[in-house]
Amino acid sequence: MSVETNNNIKSMIGLSALESVYDPEIGLNVVDLGLIYKMNFDEEGKMLHCTMTLTTEFCPMGESITENVKNALQATYPDYSIDLQLTFDPAWNYTMISEEGRSFLGR
Amino acid sequence: MFPGQAGSDLTKTTSYKVVLPFYVYAAFSFLVSAVLLFLSSPAFLNHYFQPHILAITHLMTLGWGTMIILGASHQLVPVFIEGRLYSNTLGYTSFVLAAIGIPLLVYGFYVFNMGEPSKWGGRFVVLAILAYLINLGITISRSKKENIHALFVFTSMVWLFLTALLGLALVYNFTTNLLPRDSVHYLPLHVHAGLIGWFLLLIIGVASRLIPMFLISKYHNVRLLKWIYFLINGALIFYVLEFYFIRNTEYLLLSWLALFSGILLFMYYCYSAYRQRIRKQVDEPMKISLLSVFMILLPAIFLLITIIMISVFARENTAISLSYGFLILFGWITAIILGMTFKTLPFIVWNRVYHNRSRTGKTPNPKDLFNTSVFRIMSIFYLTGLVVFVAGCLTGILIFIKAGSALILISSILYVYNVMKVLTHKPAIA
Numbered sequence: 001m002s003v004e005t006n007n008n009i010k011s012m013i014g015l016s017a018l019e020s021v022y023d024p025e026i027g028l029n030v031v032d033l034g035l036i037y038k039m040n041f042d043e044e045g046k047m048l049h050c051t052m053t054l055t056t057e058f059c060p061m062g063e064s065i066t067e068n069v070k071n072a073l074q075a076t077y078p079d080y081s082i083d084l085q086l087t088f089d090p091a092w093n094y095t096m097i098s099e100e101g102r103s104f105l106g107r
Numbered sequence: 108m109f110p111g112q113a114g115s116d117l118t119k120t121t122s123y124k125v126v127l128p129f130y131v132y133a134a135f136s137f138l139v140s141a142v143l144l145f146l147s148s149p150a151f152l153n154h155y156f157q158p159h160i161l162a163i164t165h166l167m168t169l170g171w172g173t174m175i176i177l178g179a180s181h182q183l184v185p186v187f188i189e190g191r192l193y194s195n196t197l198g199y200t201s202f203v204l205a206a207i208g209i210p211l212l213v214y215g216f217y218v219f220n221m222g223e224p225s226k227w228g229g230r231f232v233v234l235a236i237l238a239y240l241i242n243l244g245i246t247i248s249r250s251k252k253e254n255i256h257a258l259f260v261f262t263s264m265v266w267l268f269l270t271a272l273l274g275l276a277l278v279y280n281f282t283t284n285l286l287p288r289d290s291v292h293y294l295p296l297h298v299h300a301g302l303i304g305w306f307l308l309l310i311i312g313v314a315s316r317l318i319p320m321f322l323i324s325k326y327h328n329v330r331l332l333k334w335i336y337f338l339i340n341g342a343l344i345f346y347v348l349e350f351y352f353i354r355n356t357e358y359l360l361l362s363w364l365a366l367f368s369g370i371l372l373f374m375y376y377c378y379s380a381y382r383q384r385i386r387k388q389v390d391e392p393m394k395i396s397l398l399s400v401f402m403i404l405l406p407a408i409f410l411l412i413t414i415i416m417i418s419v420f421a422r423e424n425t426a427i428s429l430s431y432g433f434l435i436l437f438g439w440i441t442a443i444i445l446g447m448t449f450k451t452l453p454f455i456v457w458n459r460v461y462h463n464r465s466r467t468g469k470t471p472n473p474k475d476l477f478n479t480s481v482f483r484i485m486s487i488f489y490l491t492g493l494v495v496f497v498a499g500c501l502t503g504i505l506i507f508i509k510a511g512s513a514l515i516l517i518s519s520i521l522y523v524y525n526v527m528k529v530l531t532h533k534p535a536i537a
Contacts, residue, residue, distance in 0.1 A: 024461075025454065061457075064461060067462065102385065105387060
């Protein structure tokens with residue numbers, strides 16, 4: 001699933017950073033899992049708006065995953081304030097896993 | 108569109124402080140049960156209605172099976188219904204009441220004193236279950252949408268409460284004439300309301316969600332689960348009606364058929380989830396959990412044999428009845444708990460230890476929190492012990508029963524070792 005953005009290059013760097021954030025149960029990073037929906041940069045207000053989801057709304061690992069996403073983005077873009085939003089519309093499903101992710105899982 | 112902020116209440120789950128005491132209690136109950144099983148081996152050559160067997164049965168069903176399910180469901184039910192646990196306090200209350208009540212009840216059975224220890228034990232257990240029923244009942248009732256898994260869990264909780272109430276009545280019936288007939292007469296009702304109504308429904312409700320989730324399977328079939336729900340509840344309700352009103356043992360076969368159909372459909376559900384999994388590699392705890400699904404078959408067949416014997420010969424074979432109970436408690440229920448413990452507990456502990464640690468350093472995966480080799484050895488000892496013990500029960504050879512119980516005892520020690528290893532895990536990074 002592609003990530004919606006207003007800045008392709010900065011978004012790509014941000015996504016690279018998020019490849020180090022894993023869902024601990026599945027062992028796959030949040031990007032290949034398809035959890036990241038949007039990454040928009042507000043250059044004037046120095047804000048990074050990131051929208052993501054979880055595999056299930058009350059995912060027991062949710063707090064840990066979102067915290068790690070926030071920390072990874074903050075470390076990559078220290079001059080920006082990170083605004084991380086969770087959405088469940090659309091809800092995550094298995095078709096959102098990338099080809100790399102599927103191959104990691106053995107499919 | 109954006110129902111919550113990251114790190115807000117939306118991502119808050121049940122506190123580990125509510126859940127972990129149940130896991131610890133259950134682990135040690137399994138160990139103590141295995142010790143009692145080993146020490147009481149000769150009892151398994153005789154009738155099942157004996158103090159030591161009753162004590163082991165109640166420690167296994169309440170201390171082991173029920174306690175771990177109570178703990179896990181405080182964590183998992185909010186995940187299923189995508190809501191929050193109604194009350195942590197009721198969770199603690201439930202634990203404390205059960206933790207006091209179970210040893211009293213087990214002690215009462217062990218020394219066969221149906222006086223105050225058993226009565227107080229029974230009262231505490233009923234109150235613990237009532238607290239759990241209220242807590243999870245309100246949690247489920249707040250669910251925004253229809254959820255078949257929650258329906259299974261809620262119905263199983265009602266059966267658990269009824270089982271416990273009947274159990275308490277049976278304890279009283281030993282010393283006062285509370286019921287029209289003696290307690291042994293009502294024992295099958297108490298046993299099957301607990302095993303089928305509580306354990307089977309609960310395990311199907313939870314496993315039908317967890318197994319596809321852990322396998323990362325696309326398979327989900329609500330229609331099939333509804334069929335399973337009606338078949339199993341129908342079987343149990345018909346059994347209760349037969350027990351009280353019809354009194355024709357041949358009708359028991361109808362109940363059995365409905366039950367067996369429900370079990371077969373559940374196996375088909377799990378098999379389909381397995382076939383349609385995205386994650387190709389299946390880890391050790393999942394293997395034993397999947398195996399447990401198929402382990403229900405054996406006691407179901409033993410139950411059929413018992414029903415046929417009662418219908419034809421008007422008497423049961425105690426070796427088969429004992430093996431039937433043993434295969435449920437130490438077989439199917441224990442196998443799924445052994446597997447699912449290491450699919451849930453490491454995550455709860457991992458979340459506690461690492462939830463606010465950025466991935467600036469290397470953090471272990473939850474599966475690294477327990478020793479996989481020990482788990483594998485535990486599984487081998489456990490499965491071998493199970494087969495040898497049942498062979499001993501069926502053939503009446505004591506040395507097999509002794510050897511089987513010794514192997515199960517070793518597996519319980521390895522299980523406790525791994526549970527404690529997870530619970531005492533310290534972060535490896537600064």
